Amino acid sequence: MDLESSRTKLDRYPSRGSHDFATVAAILDEGFFCHVGFVKNGQPFVIPIGYGRKDRVLYIHGSAASRMLTEAGKGIPLCVTVTLVDGLVLARSAFHSSVNYRSVVILGTAEPVAADEKVAALKTITDHIVPGRWESLRPVKQEEVDQTTVLKLDIVEASAKVRTGPPVDDEEDYALPIWAGTLDLSAPVATPNPDKRLQPGVATPAHVTRYRRIKS
Amino acid sequence: MDLESSRTKLDRYPSRGSHDFATVAAILDEGFFCHVGFVKNGQPFVIPIGYGRKDRVLYIHGSAASRMLTEAGKGIPLCVTVTLVDGLVLARSAFHSSVNYRSVVILGTAEPVAADEKVAALKTITDHIVPGRWESLRPVKQEEVDQTTVLKLDIVEASAKVRTGPPVDDEEDYALPIWAGTLDLSAPVATPNPDKRLQPGVATPAHVTRYRRIKS
Numbered sequence: 001m002d003l004e005s006s007r008t009k010l011d012r013y014p015s016r017g018s019h020d021f022a023t024v025a026a027i028l029d030e031g032f033f034c035h036v037g038f039v040k041n042g043q044p045f046v047i048p049i050g051y052g053r054k055d056r057v058l059y060i061h062g063s064a065a066s067r068m069l070t071e072a073g074k075g076i077p078l079c080v081t082v083t084l085v086d087g088l089v090l091a092r093s094a095f096h097s098s099v100n101y102r103s104v105v106i107l108g109t110a111e112p113v114a115a116d117e118k119v120a121a122l123k124t125i126t127d128h129i130v131p132g133r134w135e136s137l138r139p140v141k142q143e144e145v146d147q148t149t150v151l152k153l154d155i156v157e158a159s160a161k162v163r164t165g166p167p168v169d170d171e172e173d174y175a176l177p178i179w180a181g182t183l184d185l186s187a188p189v190a191t192p193n194p195d196k197r198l199q200p201g202v203a204t205p206a207h208v209t210r211y212r213r214i215k216s
Numbered sequence: 217m218d219l220e221s222s223r224t225k226l227d228r229y230p231s232r233g234s235h236d237f238a239t240v241a242a243i244l245d246e247g248f249f250c251h252v253g254f255v256k257n258g259q260p261f262v263i264p265i266g267y268g269r270k271d272r273v274l275y276i277h278g279s280a281a282s283r284m285l286t287e288a289g290k291g292i293p294l295c296v297t298v299t300l301v302d303g304l305v306l307a308r309s310a311f312h313s314s315v316n317y318r319s320v321v322i323l324g325t326a327e328p329v330a331a332d333e334k335v336a337a338l339k340t341i342t343d344h345i346v347p348g349r350w351e352s353l354r355p356v357k358q359e360e361v362d363q364t365t366v367l368k369l370d371i372v373e374a375s376a377k378v379r380t381g382p383p384v385d386d387e388e389d390y391a392l393p394i395w396a397g398t399l400d401l402s403a404p405v406a407t408p409n410p411d412k413r414l415q416p417g418v419a420t421p422a423h424v425t426r427y428r429r430i431k432s
Binding site: 007033036039042043046048050079080085087088092094095101105136138140148167173174175177182185186187188190191196198199201202203204205208211 | 251258264299303313315338342345360363364382383389391393395399403405407413419
């Protein structure tokens, strides 16, 4: 319960919720794309973006010219949500139909990563999205680092929500001759598609051939 | 360009963006889970939830007791974002590494669907998530309709953003012996998992066996 606050307390289906860091971290590590919410002139914006996690810090990055990152890095309140959709829950009624998913909601303020920590943060993001990738890359140039904004958000106020299992129907509905169950959605299969300008003889590395998101 | 406004104008990579309704609709129809952003006491919240689209209206629904839906239905500014992740873009440098994705951002205010339109809206949502499902279900009860809040959001101010294709590296980096390309992520495969309490002899219907998201 170490990530709970009055704002991350769950009012709907609290039994499906958790404020446990290990639960939150496992969901964050299986995903790699988040939705960042921020407010500008009273209007919320929700922007999808890749991320990386290390310990209790979430990193996002983008162009230093990005309006969103500039806004989000001003210390304004943010909400970062990560959702993994595991399946569709087909109940015998519309009312009990649902979706099996795991999500994390993090509240907080982000701040720009200092210049001397930027490269380490970029490595964290790169290796979160494709584990093992960083080492194979052409080293970053200082001008690239300068053109990149990296934000960090501490994972201190967060919640996870998890719905699993079969439909839960009204007792009398189980007698109906209606197909019910779940449509389990597989984690996506990753197929390497080599660049047409690849140098001859470059083997496909293990971090590509063995790529998969690790389901906790 | 019919969905453009000063607020949905794209400042980053406008060449990847679109304000065309057909482009927006195709992405909305392939997806079924959105992230709804709203503001409460200055704090943004981003909540994942299923949705349905019909014409230029997006519907979301949930328990009438839901704090989120109650807030979101008050006519406050919302942002609804739908993201489909198609692949990882493995460039020869971290700087040019990216993600292939298609996303839609809709801005607007939602309002509760009137009582006499609720059932039609619930059918839209149900059949959006699992096409053909509604007809096979036990009919809805009035008490269930009463316990459900359905919100509608007009799709009038929106943008799509699409990144496709191989990495775009610095010209001199193409000579490096680094594997580059994309890791194309398949649409998830849906496996029917029948409920243990299914009545004997109930066949698995085509809307379950043939379930797939239609890629436009």
